[in-house]
Structures are given as structure tokens and as C-alpha cells.
Amino acid sequence: MSTPPPTGPLVTRDTVRAQLLALGVRPGETLLTHSSLSSLGWVCGGAIGAVLGLLDALGPDGTLVVPTQSGDLSDPALWRNPPVPEEWWSVIRATMPCYDPLVTPSGGVGVIPETVRTWPGALRSAHPQTSFAAIGPRAAEITEGHATDCRLGERSPLARLEQLDARVLLLGTGYDTCTTFHLAEYRIPSSLVQLGRPTPGGWEEVTEVSITSERFDELGSDFERDRPVVRGRVGAADTRLFPVADAVAYAERWLALHRPPEPYPDAAPRGREPRPPT
Template identity: 85%
Template sequence: MPTPPPTGPLVTRGTVSAQLLSLGVRPGETLLLHSSLSSLGWVCGGAVAVVQGLLDTLGPDGTLVVPTQSGDLSDPALWSNPPVPEEWWSAIRAAMPAYDPLVTPARGVGVIPETVRTWPGALRSAHPQTSFAAIGPGAAAVVEGHAPDCRLGERSPLARLEEMGARVLLLGAGYDTCTAFHLAEYRIPSPLVEVGRPSPGGWEEVTEVSISSERFDELGSDFERDRPVVRGKVGAAGTRLFPVADAVAYAERWLALHRPREPYVDAAPRAREPRTRP
């Protein structure tokens, strides 16, 4: 059987830029992107063309930021997709390479962030599990100072993006991917958990704020109902554009009302989701 032709739409670097400008993305702004390449249609040039189109739109004064998480650098005892045998756990902890911002690939966030991570001139933050990468004149200000015990809180790029007046662009991605909502969890506050990971000195345990994207889709739906969110399309992908600060402020109020504060499963964005903690 011959392979059927693609259904499209045909998306190019130029159409990405033109449609982003029509959506309201402004040259010179700072943009936090969450994306799904497959949602766009048939993209001529793939992820490279999408990144080029984004950079064309932002211009030389704009800064593009993406999550480049590496949640697989985590305790194998918590892996469930797929799990690994318990007798492997100690060997995995001993052998797992430590985070290196230059070589550790992004996992579970799509091909566009990984393309940004390897882009000439891109900078990446230091957190070994929830890093961000950025391109543009504001990149250093975004990624510097990402504390090793603060995944997505006040000492992470999310707080810097909030201060800088950055906006979030959901490009074919849902609100469940919106990392800005996690910053609100640090302000409620949420429970603390022990997070295991490799380090240059060996396996380490770090106390962190528990984070979870549970009910983020519902939170996003209410946010969109109550606050100004620009909606449109790029190719076939539904898009949403809104300020980081608006998302964080709304999530602080919403999570306090709608999600209980007692300990819940810690579910940092990662390639392998954890088992339920005792």
C-alpha cells in the first residue's frame, strides 16, 4: 500500500511568522513557549522552521524561552512509564549521568524545545530536572540563578519571566503544559517532598516543593473564561497567548480554592511519571 499524502495544512517558516504576528506576538518581547510540532500540520523544515519563524517574529530584540526539562534524571523507584525492576534501582542511581546543561537532552517536552536547546547561542538554566533554555538578548537574565533546590519557584526562570513582563504562547499545547501555573504552587504554599537525582558528587536527595499539573486543564479553562487570553491558530494548531503574571496570579487564587493543600503525588514534568508516594 502506498503511503497516503499528508493532509496538511502546509506550514512554512514564513507562515509561522505571519500567523504569529497576526495573533499579536510582538517583536522585541519575551515569550515562554509550550508547543506541539505534530499539531501544526505538515511543516516544511520541521522544528527548525518553527524556531526560525518564532525568531523572525520576535526579531533581534526578542527572547524565546522554552522548558528543557530532564525529569528522567530522577529516582527509578518512582518510574512507572515504564517501571524498572527494583533490583536495578541501586545500579541505576550509581550509574546515571549527572546533569550537564550542554549535553543532557530535554525529555518529554517535544522536539521544538530540544531544537531551541541546541540552537547556536542558546543558554540553559542550571536546575538538573526542570531547566529552561533561551535565545535572545534577555536569555542570560532569564536562565541565570536557577537554584538547584527550586524547580519552578521564586529562584527559577519562571519568576524572572514574571518580572520581565513575558507572555506565554501555547502553540498546539494545552494548559496542562503551562509551567507558569507551577510558580503559584510555591506561593500557596504546597507540601514539601524529597527529590532524588544524580549529581557530580553522587546520588543526592533534595527537599523541594511538591508540584503537580493535576487539574491544570480545569484551571486553564477557568482562567480563559475570566481573564483576557488571545486565541488563534498557527497552521492547524490552536494557540493561546497571555501574560505570565496573569496566569500566576489567577492560579494562586484558583489552586487555593479548588485543590486541597494536604500532601499529594509529586508530579514534576518528566518523561516517566512517578508512582504514588506513600
């Protein structure tokens, strides 16, 4: 059976740069990007071409930031898609490799973040499950100091991005991928959970704020209705651009009104969840 020809549009490094600049991306700014490579069309050079286009749009003074989560480094008791047999749990906990920012791959966030993670000069934060990687002059400022007991709160890169007036770029993804909203969860009354992960000294349990992306699509729809969000296309991808600080402030108010008082069950951060499109 012959392979069908690719569908378009044809997207190049220059396409990405030009259309991001037309959307309103500013050279020199800091951009937290959530992305789906396949949504762009047929990208010449694949993820490398897309990353080059992003860096071209930001210029030498800009900083590109992506989530590089590694949710598989979590308690197998919480894995759901798929689960593993209970009799395996103790062996998995005892033998799971520890987080290494230079080696541990990202998972569940697409191929563009994994490409950024391995880019020459990229820096990555220290949290073993919810790290971020960055390229550019502010990379160290953003990634340093990510506390290993603070997934996406005040001692994470999200708070640094808010302070730096960074913006969020949803490049072919929906609001369900918007990690910025999680920072708001740390600023409203929330339940706590015990989460496990491997460390050089053995298996470790950490008390953390319970977080979930449940209803983030609804939150994002209301945010877009009430606040300025730049919308456009890069290739075939629906694209949105908005300030981190604006999104966090809106989410704080929205979650306080719409999030039920009882806690959501907290799953391992993207651990063993279905992978989004790449």
C-alpha cells in the first residue's frame, strides 16, 4: 500500500517566525510555550524547524520556556492509563531511575519541549516531575531555585515568569495544557496530597498542594471571553497569546468561585496519562 501524500500547509522556519511576529510576539520577550507540532501542518525540519522559528521570532534577547514534565517518576499506585499490577509497585519504587535534568526525557508534553530540552545551552529546572526548560538570556533566572516540594507554585518557574511579565503561547494546544493556571491553585484554599518519587537516598514521600487541570478548558473559555487574548494561526495551528500574570489573576478568582470545596483526586503529574498530540 502506498503512503498517502502529506497534508499541508507546508510550514518552514521562516513561516513560524513571520507568523509569530504577525501574531504579536515581541523580540526580546519571555515566552512560555505549549505546543502541538502536528497541528502546524507539514513542518520542514519537524520540531527542529519549529524551535528555530520560535527562537528567530524571539531574537537573541528573548527567552523560550517550555514544560518538560516527567510524570512517570511518580508513585505507580497512582498510574491509571494504564495501571500496573499492585505486586509490581514495590519493585518499581525500589528500581526507578532518579531524575537527572540532563538525561530524564520529558513526557506527555509533545516533541517540541523535548527538542528544547536537548538544545545546546538549554537549562532545566530541578523538580523531578514538573520541570521547565529554557533557552535564552533569562534561562538561569527562570529555572534556578525550583523547589523539589513545589511542583507549580511560588517556588517554581511559573512564579518567576509571572514576575518577569512573560506571556503564554498556546501553539496548537488548548487551555487544558495551560500550566499557568496551576499557579493560581497554590493561592486559593487547596487540599494537600502525599506524592512519591525516587531519590538517590531511596523512595521519598512529599506533601504537596493537590492540583488538577479539570475544567481548565472552561476556565480558559471564560478567560478568553473576559480578558484580552490575541488569537491567530501559525501554519494550521490555532494560536493564543496572553500574559502569565493576567491568566493567574483571573484563574484565582475563577477557581475560588467554580472549584468545589471538596478536593479533586490528585493523579501523578501526567504520569501514565495519554500523550497529547505531538
